[in-house]
Amino acid sequence: MIPTLILFGLLLxxxxRTSLIVAAVGWPLLLxxxxxxxxxxxxxxxxxxxxxxxAVGVLVHQGILRMIRATRS
Structure with missing residues (x-):
């Protein structure tokens, strides 16, 4: 299930902030x-x-966003 959490971070x-809170609360509840x-x-x-x-997925997502923004400007 760990790759699922990375995918969750990538998508959201x-x-x-919201995705990290949901992961912190939701995963233990699911367990x-x-x-x-x-x-x-x-x-x-x-x-x-x-x-x-x-957070790994979020960091990748944020990195891609920054690269796109740098390319546009």
Whole structure:
């Protein structure tokens, strides 16, 4: 599922704050809803990993936007 979070960051990188918050909250909720056995510190780690992977996608998206803007001007 990690490439999915990078893709999520790539697609929603324009709204980077929102995408990082959704990743931080949504991924642990998805884990709990999926099997329900993950609790405690594991959820904090999962949240951090989700934000890190989404941030990679956001950074790529923002980099592409900056290259396009530099090319246009």
């Amino acid at each position: 990188g324009r709204w980077w 709990v809803a999926g099997d329900g056995t993950t609790v405690g510190p594991a959820l904090i780690g999962a949240s951090g990993l989700a934000v890190a992977n989404t």
